Amino acid sequence: MSQSLARISRPWMGSALVLALALVLPYLPFMDRSRTSLAVLAGIYVMLGLSLNLIVGYAGLFQLGHAAFFGLGAYTAAILSIEHNITILATIPIAALVAGGAAILISKPILHLRGDYLCIVTIAFGEIFRIGVTNNAFGITGGANGLFGAGRPEFPLPWVEPVPALVLALVLLLYVYLMRKSGPVVRWGGAGLIAASYYLLPLALDQKPLFLVSIVMAVVALVLVTALRDHHVSPRGQMIALVGVVALFGLIAAARSGPIVTAIEGSLDEYFNVGAPTTVLGVEVTPVAFRRDARPYYYLVLGFILITLVGMRRLQDSRLGRAWLYVREDQLAAEAMGIDTTQVKLAAFAIGSAVAGVAGVLYAGRFTVVAPESFNFLQSVIMFCIVVLGGSGSIPGILVGTLGMVVLPELLRDVGPNFLYQGLNPAVILALLLGLHLYSARGRLGGAALESGVIAAAFFVPPLVLGERVLYVPGLLMALAALTLLPIVRRRTGDVLLWVGSAAAVYAIVMLVAGKSLAPDLQRSVTAFRIMDWRDGLMGAAMVVMMVLRPAGMIPERRRGVMFSAVAETPAPAEIAVPQQATVGDAQ
Amino acid sequence: METFLQQLINGLTIGGFYAVVALGYTMVYGVLKLINFAHGDMFMWGTLAGWGLLTTVLAGLTDLDLAAILAAAVLVMAFIGVMGMTIERVAYRPLRSAGRLSPIISALGAAFVLQSVARNVSDARWRTYPPGLLKELPNLRLTGSVSVSGLQVLMLLVCVAIMVGLYLFVQRTRIGTAMRAVSLDHNVSRLMGINVDRIISLVFMIGPALGGLAGLLIGIYYGSFNFTLGWVFGLKAFIAAILGGIGNIPGAVLGGFILGISETMVVAYGPNVGLADASAWKDAIAYVLLIAILIARPTGLLGETVAEKV
Incomplete structure (x- = not known):
């Protein structure tokens, strides 16, 4: 009993903590109106991430056109709400059916394709959807401007019978x-x-x-x-x-x-x-209808996320969920075990797309405007990244991915250009960079600490001596360059510290000499820098760096296949001969 | 009939560009089994770099069109070639053994970076090439009212020369043989004494360099461009590569021409068959064609049926 309690307590604690935080989030002191609205959007993306995770993470299929199914749900809800005056929450089953049905129709002929072909075909469907709604297909999608005036969600007063x-x-x-x-x-x-x-x-x-x-x-x-x-x-x-x-x-x-x-x-x-x-x-x-205030809507979305989560967990442990796992790990073996791989993949596509359709309804109900650019390829990529960057197949990974791909870029919008050198910010950023350096240099901590010290000295001396805070900006660039080049230098020469020391000294001297005259120009160009222009580029660079550093994602899924190999590594002597052990773990 | 011939020639020209860009995709896919999403943006960088050179440095150096364009072509090819090798080194090589999902994200990230830098370099505006480049080339009269502009003929010739040259390079030289070996099996190639990393680097130099050249040519041909050119054009070129059977150089060429011709034909004849706003749907043609081909022949027109490795 106590052992089973210990087994369940740890994963529970994390989930309970996140849930508690999610429940009180709109009432935390730093949540103003726009941030609550952002939280709603993030919630919708969490739902999209969960739905795509079913396709990409569980079943191991490529889907780079997920935004199309999100869009199908949103357009279905908007059209039904505007044209036929149906209250928007009542369109959820219809939107789920439309998105899921479309997924079945579309993916049936292409599911047998190899991975990369599937990837490009899903992109193609996403683009066809976007071009279709932009060109006002069937005259009901409102063209490039989209549809306005989808109703806010209504529900019946909960304490009047029936x-x-x-x-x-x-x-x-x-x-x-x-x-x-x-x-x-x-x-x-x-x-x-x-x-x-x-x-x-x-x-x-x-x-x-x-x-x-x-x-x-x-x-x-x-x-x-x-x-x-x-x-x-x-x-x-x-x-x-x-x-x-x-x-x-x-x-x-x-x-x-x-x-x-x-x-x-x-x-x-x-x-x-x-x-x-x-x-x-x-x-x-x-x-009873929702008002503009985002807080009640936040709880509505949270409720839908929880329902989705519970559904996913139950699916994962079901016969179908195990079939997905087998198809992902080894399709041939799965077929040999009698799994109808086409049906299983089709089910993943249909269920995932239907959930995306529901997320689309929530989107339409919150923003009341449904326009093509909300469902373009970039959105599909963002959803894909939410799943893969966080760790494909991992639910905490989706939260992290959403924070990185949706919340962070939006928060960056508020950040002024002088964020980099205000107050304690430069010290904090440098500490993060050096901390990463020290973390990756476990084993030769002494050398790494000396290098960090030299870099920090070159970083802090010029601005402090000259009293020009803007000099922290080239300092950050210097630190970044130094930390990137360090591993390369180390491979070439044994005497790293000498190189780092002299380079840092040169930098510091140049800055001390030229800093005073450089500062006004620098100030001007930093002020002219608009981060929104570079947002996509920063996002792309982050995608590359993240993947190179952690190819399996931030919080990789605890692979259930590993359990098999863990058993196979330390088997009881009698069990070695049992042939069933050559299952999923070995096939990896 | 005359419109048809005229449209055919237009389609062939566009198809030539698709084909050259598709070559880069198909070569990379051949050796790495990776969709190089950054390729389209490297192509766009060719246009951008060519514009930069022709409007600033080279414009002052020489008033001879041909000399300036030749110099620009060499510089652009070198620049984009190095860019391709750098991207391979930074974004793809560390992920070579990391499964199938991570390289796709990394490739998309590289594409975003290229596009974002291009956006800021070009101030997110439409940019125009110097007017009158190569416009004095004589027009070729085929029949009564059908004529081919000299520019089109030149473009087509250059594209065909690139394709033939690349095909001969891959089929006849030692390095080309090594490339084909690497595309079959990395480990066995390594056992045969082939430096796989160097071959892959070379592929990432040749493919983007040719793509960059195509970018320069398309800049001259159309006269104006913006930073979003790369994505759509690149995607279509990739589709062209799939149409013909990916990994297959003649296939990429065939796919490029089919795509170019069908696009021009649909735009030209769409209104006649009841598709009034055919040009608005032009971009969808490639995708529909892709899906149709993949349903009918999953490995493309010239692709061989390969059992997926287990």
Whole structure:
């Protein structure tokens, strides 16, 4: 028991920390309006990364036209919302069907192609999509300007029947389905407990908005119990956890029902527009619409990300997920094991594209403008990089990739040109560079530290002596050049320090002599430098450097194939003869 | 009929450019099995460098068109050749054993860098070549109203000369034989005493140098360009290489001509068959053609069926 707890605790801690951070993010002090909006965009890209990860990371297929399926979802939502007045969240199933169906139609004939051909064909489809929507194909895409005025998302007021009953039914169905292998006590008893406490809270206290608390409680109970089941906690433990959740929510709701109801109604007024009741399919519902404020939308996107994540994890462990793994590692062996590789790949394309379509709906609902340039090749590359730079197949890698490819470039937009030499910034940047140098020079730390010291001296002396902060900029270039050239120099000569020392001395002397007269010109050209002009180039350079330094990505996936080879490396003596050991691990 | 002949000649000229750029893709793919996404942008750098030379340095040195263009061609080829070798050294060689995903990202990154630098060098504006270059070449009259401009003939001749020269180089010389050996198997080539790294470097010099030359020629032919030229043109040239069967030099040439001719033909005859805005869809032709060919003949027109290595 304690061993299994230790096994699950570490990955859980990281995920829980990230989840907690994601939950409070919009209310952190540095999040202004534009950054919250950026967080929403980043969330949409995380979803795109997850969907593409299914195709590229799990199934090992090339897809450099993912933006087309994102775009299909967005255009479907926008067209249905503008032309047919369908509320945008209701278009999600349609958009997913359109994107997934298109993926099946398109990829069916090309899936047998070799990797690189597939890559170029997916680029071709992406370009055809872009050219098509730019030229206003079928007269419904609005041409180069795109479509304006997609509606903001609406949902029914959650505590007016029949919404609570529907939600409860959904949760119970899921619960009963997911716990189908558990005993009757956990399965039916747990379902009954959830249902009873769900209605007990709002009815006993006679406060309808408390249904919101009930919904949260039901979802938490569902997630917690299934997670405990997946981690082999005993049925008794599962029941105790379930009772605990129910009791906790019941106590909180009972003790603070007044403030909770006021808070719920207050935030409803603050963040949403409550519309007049309308009749949908013979049932009266009250529509609640999102406003411009990005914060509620952030939680909507976060919810979709969590649903996607859970779905991905379950898929990964399913029969289909294992089939993807085999196809990725060795297609011939997979075929020999009786896996229909075409169907399996097709499934990856279809599911991944459908999720991208859903992300497209979220995009259309947030930005209300859908235009061709949001779905061009650069976007496909960004999505591809999110998956591969972070580490193909790795979910934390997607977060890192999104931060690097989407968030960082947008934040750079705010950075003024004098960022490089303001305050403590030059020292911090230099420390990062030298830290990287020291890190990569493990084993000969003394020499590396001396080199770093020399570089740091040449970096700090001229600006400090002359009192011209702008001289930090050539200093940074000098440090970069020195650190790039160091390995080459080391290969040629034994006496690195002499070379570094003399080069740094020459630099420092030149700067000391010429710095005073150079500074105004330098100031002018630094001020004229606009980072947005160079953004793509910096991104490209970062892509090359990242790949050269870490070809498997920042946070590589823990390859499940490795488990096989780990077994094969230290086998019990009797197991060596077992032929099944020559599986995935050996084929790598 | 006369329009057809005229369009055929136009298509052949464009196709010649596609073919020369496709040669670079196909050679690199042959030795490394890598889509060199930076190749299109190196081609654009050829146009850019040629523009820079012809409008500044060489414009002052000589008033002879031909001498200036020849000098520019030599310089551009040297410059782009070194650029290609540098990119191979920096962005591709460290990743040679790193799987299939990483080199693609690295290649795209190199392409972004080239494009971004070009954008800033050219101030993101359309740039024009000096007017009147080679315009005094005599026009060739074929039939009554069909004529070929001397410029077109020259371009076509240069392109054909490049292709034939490269084909002979690869088929007849020792280094060419080494290239073919490397494209078959790196390790066995190494056992045969071939310096694989040097051969790959050489491929990355020749391919981009020829691409850069094509860039210079297309600058002279069209007269104006901007920094986005490389991406679309490069992608189409790559498609041309696939059409003919990648890794195959005659195939790249065939693919280039097919692509050039079909583009001009669709733009010319599209309105007649009910495609009113055919020129707006021009760029899509290459992609549709690619998909059609790959469905029908997955290894291209002249490509041989190769079992994927296991």
